[in-house]
Amino acid sequence: MAYDLEEQEQLASLKAWWNQFGNLVTWLLIIALAGYAAWTGWNYYQRTQSVQAGQLYEELQKAAASKDNAKVQRAAADMTEKFGRTAYAQMGALAAAKSAFDANDLKAAKSQLQWVEEHGSDEYKAIAKIRLAGILLDEKAFDDALKLLSGEFPDAFAGAVADRKGDILAAQNKIDEARSAYKLALDKTDQKNPERQLIQLKLDALGGAADKAAA
Numbered sequence: 001m002a003y004d005l006e007e008q009e010q011l012a013s014l015k016a017w018w019n020q021f022g023n024l025v026t027w028l029l030i031i032a033l034a035g036y037a038a039w040t041g042w043n044y045y046q047r048t049q050s051v052q053a054g055q056l057y058e059e060l061q062k063a064a065a066s067k068d069n070a071k072v073q074r075a076a077a078d079m080t081e082k083f084g085r086t087a088y089a090q091m092g093a094l095a096a097a098k099s100a101f102d103a104n105d106l107k108a109a110k111s112q113l114q115w116v117e118e119h120g121s122d123e124y125k126a127i128a129k130i131r132l133a134g135i136l137l138d139e140k141a142f143d144d145a146l147k148l149l150s151g152e153f154p155d156a157f158a159g160a161v162a163d164r165k166g167d168i169l170a171a172q173n174k175i176d177e178a179r180s181a182y183k184l185a186l187d188k189t190d191q192k193n194p195e196r197q198l199i200q201l202k203l204d205a206l207g208g209a210a211d212k213a214a215a
Contacts, residue, residue: 052082053082053088053089056082056092057075057079057088059075060072060075060095061095064095072095073096073099073100075092076093076096076112080093080119087124090116090124093115093128096112097110097112097116097128106139113128113131113132114128126154129151130149133146133168134164140171142168142172146168149164149168159184159187159188159189159193162181162182162184162185163182166181166182166199167202178206182206
């Protein structure tokens with residue numbers, strides 16, 4: 001009989017607790033299940049997006065290899081529109097910019113690079129800015145090119161940025177500033193990087209070798 005009374009008291013306590021907190025527990029459970037479902041769905045969506053973007057990127061690369069610039073640009077446009085948040089879209093835009101540049105379609109090349117500059121991650125943005133500055137250099141838009149290179153860049157790109165600045169300054173006949181930029185580029189470029197040879201040649205052409213010998 002004592003057991004029955006104790007059991008009844010426990011059931012009464014449980015009922016009272018449920019009456020007080022039952023709705024809260026139910027809502028918390030619903031929220032937790034909804035959150036899990038959303039997380040699972042988002043992961044599935046990302047995996048699907050990545051797979052589809054990868055397939056489209058392969059098509060873009062094949063078109064680039066066959067020098068079909070029109071097809072490259074269409075594939076890149078599809079990637080940025082449908083899969084703009086993936087790394088494939090950024091790589092595709094850079095590849096499309098190169099394809100357009102090789103086809104002498106500077107307008108398309110600039111458009112692709114500007115998209116990466118606006119939407120890409122830091123590393124891809126850096127590549128896009130350096131290449132875009134090169135196109136602006138060819139167009140003799142020197143001030144715009146230097147402005148593009150005036151912001152912050154990841155440390156790994158310090159040498160490439162300085163090298164491009166040297167090219168722009170040399171084109172402006174600002175020899176001393178160009179020489180300083182090329183020296184900085186050499187200082188920031190790894191000893192094993194073959195680009196050092198080209199930077200050194202440009203520096204020598206400005207008299208950098210003579211300065212070095214005098215020192």
